[in-house]
Amino acid sequence: MNLASLLERAGRTFPEQPAIAHGERNLANYGAFARRVASLAGALRGPAGLNEGDRVALFMKNAPAYLEILFAAWHAGLVVVPVNAKLAAAELGYILSHSSARICFATSDLVGTVNTARQDADGLETVIDTDSAAFEQWFQEQPLPLTERAPDDLAWLFYTSGTTGIPKGAMLSHRNLMAMTSGYFIDVESVDVGDTILHAAPLSHGSGLYCIPNVVAAALQVIPESGGFDADEVCDLLTAHRRVSFFAAPTMVKRLGQRVRERDADVSAVRTIIYGGGPMYLADLREATAIFGHRLAEIYGQGESPMTITAKSRSLHAHFDHPEREYRLASVGMPQAVVEVRIVDEQGRRLPTGEVGEIIVRGDPVMLGYWNNPDATHKTVVDGWLYTGDRGCLDERGLLYLKDRSKDVIISGGTNIYTREVEDALLTHPSVFEVSVIGRPDPEWGETVVAFVVAANGAEVDAKTLDRHCVERIARFKRPREYHFVDELPKNAYGKIVKNTLREWLRQ
Known part of the structure; x- marks a missing residue:
């Protein structure tokens, strides 16, 4: 079982079908895509x-080469380590070292960061610059026959931080991602030959995984020329391509909707907007439905069960768009057909309908485990059973409602920010004695990062100083957007900081 066999099949059956476009310009059909991948392998x-x-x-912004390298690595029997292109050099360095990656591909704007991380x-x-002439020469090599892989051989090593702030590599096999692909077709949407997927969200995360079912269907993969999300660019691309789907964080959906209204843009080419990675407020969902119609689908998953725990399809959205059923829009949908989902108490005992507990999931998409981290x-x-760390409940219809994300995770713009990482960075400043970081609900980003800081005795420190300090140590998007300087942090009898009290302070 090798995921690259899906591309080989599409290249053989639909060789003339457009496969990759950069903006509005088609670069390769499926025959050429498959041949280039075999040569790169x-x-x-x-x-x-x-x-x-x-x-x-792969430490890259979205680029056509990303798809070629991804499938070439699988074709050659290798393991892909996708890395968020926004990470700082120190964060990248840890992942490269922990995974023992032997080679790193980077877009030209990120090569310097990789060299620092080395x-x-x-x-x-x-280190390979994917924008260089030297990289293009690699496609002149003799094509490699498809490498046979066992179902449980590793394919995708995805690093996701835990509450300790230390990144953990979720090991996903060819079987895991094949099961995810099946779940996509069953519960998210169907795809036909000639349909389009637009990769405006990072290929290092969900959008990259969703290229797989679209390769199965020989759909066109469109990479924006900007290498990311730009609302105006997406509006333009919707007029250039047909039957377009894309994965987006809720904040991206909101921004695109605002721009569509401002431009009175044509959205008739939209097939499905699949959103996930953070909370979608009901008011925003109503607004998005008013703009795009019943073309929205939601997924809930984790890096450890990629994109595959629950789903709320377009038909479910339409079914719930009724005054008597509208409250069900607040759910994250029904368990996907390829997994089982339960709610359990602290002892792992199954809870009845309506009771809140930890969400656990079992099935073929669930990871093999964490790389070199048996504990x-x-x-x-x-x-x-994968214990997600998220809390929720199931209703009488089998719909899942999220009540609390993992305690120490902030989800901002669809990206996980782990409070321990931010706290550790701030505590390296000599003027900081104690710090605690929490998330504040935000209608634009889902959540924003807020830091409560106790200054060291006699020290003076301000928000601008700490902001500069953070940016030197962690990715810019993780830094606090708001600082509160306090004399002491609230603690319980055991000396543990009580974050619920901090949240109450914010509410007040």
């Missing part, structure tokens, strides 16, 4: 000297 196993199971890091990545041998694996996957 030959380069990876030949001149690059990689062996089956070696890790290949100081912390002893095993990294090669974390044993705590997170118990008897085949």
